[in-house]
Amino acid sequence: MVLKRLLFSLAAATGLLTPLTAQETSDTPLSDCRITHLDDRYPDVRITIDAPRKMHKNRPTKVIFYALPNGNTIEWTAGKRMEQGDDWHYDIQHIAAQTRFLRKQWKKDYNIVTVYLMAAGKSWGAWRSQHAADKAEILPAIVDDVLGMYVAYHPSAILSSHSGGGYFIFEYIRVQDRIPESVERIVFLDSTYGYEDSLHVEKLADWLKADPEHRLCVTSYEDATVILDGKHIVSASGGTWGRSLAMASDLSERFPLRRSETDEFIFYEEPKGRIWFKLKKNPEGKIYHTVLVERNGFIDTVLEGTEKAGKGYEFWGERAYSDYIPEGIFQ
Incomplete structure (x- = not known):
């Protein structure tokens, strides 16, 4: 393993790493998509790509990199229609179904590709x-x-994450001088644990200012009120609620963020639509960590700030993607 890592580092540094092509991947079809696995390409990383069976060269392509939450497999994260005896994890995120919903919404506009990123040990925090x-x-x-x-399909990247998957994005930002222009949107779905102002805010601000089409979407809930076994699961500042508020505060020094509030949510929005925070209040101390994803969260964080926002779905509403849940799992 040490030799493999050294060889990878050398190849990456010298440009000798062979570029990936679709012909080099192994495809296992579902009815409406092409599933590609890249399990041995990078040290301690599993990757599964869900692309449309038919890609249109006359349409730009949105490639959504979804860094998995702690403790979850790609198969659980993609989800399936539940049968007796199935593991409950198959029914809590449904990223495959939410991807299909997005394809329907943008069927005449974009190719939609979702890339599942899983760290060995099921933790991007440990991987880093x-x-x-x-x-x-x-x-x-x-x-x-x-x-x-x-x-060939004019791609741009959406970096999305849930839970500990946020560490993938924060480290991706940290190890580079700037966020590449190829990244059009960054999403934190209850995944801001790793945010540090000294490491991230200036790069995020510079990236947002570089292009009016760049978007930052943050969705979190008030996790500091949750008590398990007589103890708070996170501190007021260390959970996603605290880290998201800290990020909003730091960005408000660089952008004019408007704050609004309902009985259930606190919102921060940049007038030009580049920055969105949706923070779920939680005075009852319930656990909403994955519910934020299940209740159309993946869909909403991709569509917010576009003309498709709120069409055919409601964030925090009933599942809008039930008809798109696949019968089987990715093979």
């Missing part, structure tokens, strides 16, 4: 520590290589 020496080469290479697979 284990790969301190080579993560600066690996993380940008993952995004660049996958985008390169779709170069």
